Amino acid sequence: MKKALAALAAATMLMTSMPASADLIVPNLSYRTGPYAPGGIPYADGFNDYFTLLNQRDGGIGGEKVVIRECETAYNTEKGVECYEATKGGGALVYNPLSTGITYQLIPKTAADGIPLYTPGYGRTSAANGKVFEWVFNYPSNYWDAASVAIRYLLNENKGDLKGKKIALVYHNSAYGKEPIRTLTELSKKHGFTLVQVPVDHPGQEQKSQWLQIRREKPDYVVMWGWGVMNAVAIQEAANINYPMKNFIGVWWSGSENDVLPAGMGADGYKSLAMHGTGMDYPVYQDIKKYVIDAGKASGAGDQVGSVLYSRGMYAALVISEAIRKAQAISGKAAITAADLRNGFEQLEITEARMAELGLPKFGQPFKATCADHGGPGAALIQQWDAKAKKWSLVTDFIAPDDDVLTPLIMEDSAAYAKENNIAERCK
Amino acid sequence: MPETVFYALEVMLNGLMAGIMYALVALGFVLIFKASGIFNYAQGVLALFAALTLVGIMEGQVPFAHLINAIFGTSFHTFGFKVPALVAILITAAIMTLLAVLVERYILKHLVNQEPIILFMATIGLAYFLEGFGDVMWGSDLKSLDVGLPKGIDETIESLTSDWFGYGFFIDRLDIVAAIVAALLVAALTLFSQYSKQGRALRAVADDHQAALSVGISLRFIWVLVWSIAGIVALVAGIMWGSKSGVQFSLSLIALKALPVLMLGGFTSIPGAIVGGLIIGMGEKLFEFLIGPLVGGATENWFAYVLALVFLVFRPQGLFGERIIERV
Structure with a gap:
């Protein structure tokens, strides 16, 4: 009898700890330990907290809860690959490892496994060429x-x-x-x-x-x-x-x-x-405070809200959540697959009006992805540190990059990758 | 003299200064190895832990705040007051002493008469434990450390050298302070080991454990003593390095800079740690200046080890290490 009860308890614990089959699984290959932890922690917190906000405030995305599966990489490429292998089963939808080294290792793996890899502002720059890198997206800037x-x-x-x-x-x-x-x-x-x-x-x-x-x-x-x-x-x-x-x-x-x-x-x-605005003057932070921090559901201590790296992690989660919405609209189902999400990423458009609606007016640059363009407009702001006030201030508007120089470089590098890996160009 | 020569001299001087910073870390290794034959893998983490504790106390941070808040649903982070640097340093030194007592009682005591490799493995375990414990106690975020040490270019030296040679030398004021502190530390350690009862006991244990035990010297007391001193040396190293880069996990990696210093200077010599530090610091900086541009730069990390290995070929015990002669 005792054994049966123990087995029942174990089974119950296992079931409650596992996501329901229809949940949206988003692994988070984070680093909260090691020499790069001070950067990894706020990013991971911002990433997790945004999805918690969507779950708490909106009941998830399209009625499906988002489940984060966090795995510690310590910014170590080998550990990052181990984390990928450990979490890719069970419906993992997308990876965002916050490490260029890990990204380089995951590019062929995610392509083989059919899982999108989202690397905003880092990773392999030439992955902006969607004709070669079908599963990688690095908008809005690289x-x-x-x-x-x-x-x-x-x-x-x-x-x-x-x-x-x-x-x-x-x-x-x-x-x-x-x-x-x-x-x-x-x-x-x-x-x-x-x-x-x-x-x-x-x-x-x-x-x-x-x-x-x-x-x-x-x-x-x-x-x-x-x-x-x-x-x-x-x-x-x-x-x-x-x-x-x-x-x-x-x-x-x-x-x-x-x-x-x-x-x-x-x-x-x-x-x-x-890559994005700075400071706390965005309505989304009030929602994060109300639904996440004050509700005791913060990913970390809750003291990083509004910091640069917290905001960046949150921005990455926002783009992923919008791609999920797009994928749900395209596929007509709430419980999407990784392949559906890839389509969502590829047809994603985030306008300024949508950013304002999400509580982040003038926070990031509007962009529209296409089959060939996975890199976005690539513009960036310049911010300056005020040591007395201990805050960053934006000193320019978005500055566009020099595409005359960059596009040939991206084409050359991606073509070399396509040749090495026998990849036929898409989007013809 | 051409400007390049002055620049090379400037690089050399700054290398010597950097070497003193490495020696500060190496000293802690030497103290423990000399007294107990243990290579303390946790020395770098001790520096990190000491610096984390110092900043935590100075800022009035509640230790284990994350854990407490997670369990009790509270939101305590600070006590609401700040502690002056000197008081915080004294409290941290006391905590490092308490840590030494705990290390002796819960680790070393149970490993008496074990092979050195077992003790070494124990210090690896201690390093990982302290790393995690420090994170849980004080958090993993970056902390600024300001105990009032001067930083930045010494303008007097720059203007004097500019007047004399027509080339203003750069010397960081923090490095000058580190050199003074290292000199005082070595003098204090030498006086302690030469003229105090405990110091003589420490030397007796270092020479021969069994003989020291036979004349009534408590090995356990000596271990507590030497780990306490190493903890305080780690605190000094933590303050110097933490003032430069803030206090965060990377601070524990300064141990990697101390290893070639130990290989070169010898594991059992306090002057060896200083001289080794100076040679490594100067050698790596000059190599970076002379050869770095030809090989793409960033040579310092590996060159320090190459330099130490070259010395090892000719003098395996290091420059000042004791020559081990075992007779069959």
């Missing part, structure tokens, strides 16, 4: 867009002329950090500036040599492609050598509160790119 927007901003600052200027690229010595080199090299040829490459090894705790080099080279501008502690150390070292912060621009992964706070007033005036 790394090459970011590099181009940074240069366009500097062009604006210099009356359209960067000839003779010296720009240093301080980058994380990894697949991620090396992404912008090709674009910046092309742009340096086009605009006549000198590009100085300054790599920093993982994790970037010690950067004395790099900043002595920058002090000696005296670049007019420094562009940074960093992540984790590397960002904070770089900003501190820049302050140490009295490098003018207004001439120091980070990519959007080098532009969170974590990166600037340790340097205190030294970080004042530091700039970074931004």
